[in-house]
Amino acid sequence: MPDAVIQVSNLTKTYSGGFEALKGVDLHIRKGEIFALLGPNGAGKTTLISIICGLVNPSSGQVLAGGHDVVRDYRAARSKIGLVPQELTTDAFETVWATVSFSRGLFGKPKNPDHIERILKALSLWSKRDTRIKELSGGMKRRVLIAKALSHEPEILFLDEPTAGVDVELRRDMWDVVRRLRETGVTVILTTHYIEEAEEMADRVGVIRGGEIILVEEKAELMRKLGQKRLTLHLNEPLDAVPVSLAAYDLELSSDGMVLTYSYDTQGERTGITRLIGDLREAGIRFRDLETKQSTLEEIFVSLVRSPS
Incomplete structure (x- = not known):
């Protein structure tokens, strides 16, 4: 990728004892973007960042930061990178x-x-x-x-859990700081357990699971492709069951029979909703209110990292 400021190619890391922390990772991060790297505990996030920043040696593969190999040209590569660790290790008396x-x-x-x-x-x-x-x-x-x-005026900034343990107001102040950094041309790579942080700020999202990158996608496109929407209908009168004539729809009836929920994906389902409302009318079902809700990035993330059964 000609616009990549970080290029990770077939990167592996095996620790003593045979544990594979990274398994052939390929990743390209664009200059000037905010990239959110998400994954559950033990997925390999810290190992990947540590290798890119020159803190851990890879077992195999190559990493270029600002065009410099992080192993062979360590000093030049490290000069391009700023790392904000999760732990507060600054000198208390300075x-x-x-x-x-x-x-x-x-x-x-x-x-x-x-x-x-x-x-x-x-x-x-x-x-x-x-x-x-x-x-x-x-x-x-x-x-x-x-x-x-x-x-030291780096081109690349890694933020490892930058708002862990801070209050909501300060968290939003930090988000503003990160956006301003991006506007100056700094590439920001963010790891966070606050999924709303990635949803608020990221241009692209990468998900790592079991030492492998399972997805890299534009945030908006990810939510469009993998998101779900729910249409909730509050009925005028209770139903005993969903009518057979509506069996083609993914409908769920509440225990009191007063709420119908229709789940659908986010890709062009307007006609489906229009048909549903028409079919409800034909079935003699009236509703007093309706509301829609789209899946959050957190819900998409959970579905992606859930271990296959």
Whole structure:
């Protein structure tokens, strides 16, 4: 892919004892996108990210980051990447300014106070620049981790559970920060257990299960292709059973006989609904209200990662 900033080809990782964490993974991530990598615990997310970031060596395969091989050309590849880990490991007694500046120096970058200032202001940390890390709230500490990851001006940013343990309001602030980063051309790879986070922000979604990538899709297309809709009809009078004349529809009757639910996929089912309402009228069934609901990304994700029976 000519626009890929990360190219993973036939990547495998086998740990001692024979455990296969990754099994021939192929993945291409485009420059300037927000890519959500989803998977259950133990699926291989952390191993995949760790290999791309140069923290773990692969057993076989190749990974290019910004055009550089992460094994043979480690320094150049790592300079392109910023990693925001899940754990808060910053030095508790350093100030915000000092720890972010130090992170820049680790990559051999010359001092650039203007760049550090821009990052801290973008992350609403400027007023805390002289505050020691231990005095910050959990949400502010997480912002510091992002600032540290951006200190050396990377093209690629990995966010591992960036809003774990923070409140809803701060989570939405963090989403805004990530969107602004994407607007500056930074490619963002997000792993999260908050599926609504991926639904809110991602351009594309990848799902990993058992060490294998089972799906990579545009988010909107994924929800169109795999989503389900439900039409709920609140009846005027209770039914004892769904009439035989309506057996062709996927209808479920509530226990009190007052609600009919019609489940259908999201691909062009308007005519199906129109037919159903006409057939209900012919069957003498009247309803006082109706509502529709579409599957969330979380529901699609659960159906994808559920182990085959």
